[in-house]
Amino acid sequence: MLLRHGERVFAYHNECPHAGRRLDWSPGRFLIDGGFLICAAHGATFGIETGRCFAGPCMGSALASVAVEVVDGEVRLAHAME
Numbered sequence: 001m002l003l004r005h006g007e008r009v010f011a012y013h014n015e016c017p018h019a020g021r022r023l024d025w026s027p028g029r030f031l032i033d034g035g036f037l038i039c040a041a042h043g044a045t046f047g048i049e050t051g052r053c054f055a056g057p058c059m060g061s062a063l064a065s066v067a068v069e070v071v072d073g074e075v076r077l078a079h080a081m082e
């Protein structure tokens with residue numbers, strides 16, 4: 001999933017670390033409140049910029065992030081430097 005926060009974009013796998021459920025309540029529809037992403041299954045709350053869990057049954061865990069970059073207004077997978 002891609003989450004835009006201001007001019008920045010953050011990408012995470014759509015899988016909650018609590019019980020492995022999808023975070024959206026309907027395909028492509030997510031609960032966002034006050035800068036936090038809330039899992040629709042049991043209410044775990046994640047920071048949009050870090051993916052870290054702040055409240056709920058996921059404490060101490062985080063979403064699996066995907067490295068992306070914005071180039072000329074397009075979101076692209078970031079290439080790892082070798």
Ligand code: FES
Nearest residue numbers: 016018039042044
């Ligand atoms: S699966 Fe997300 S809070 Fe339980």
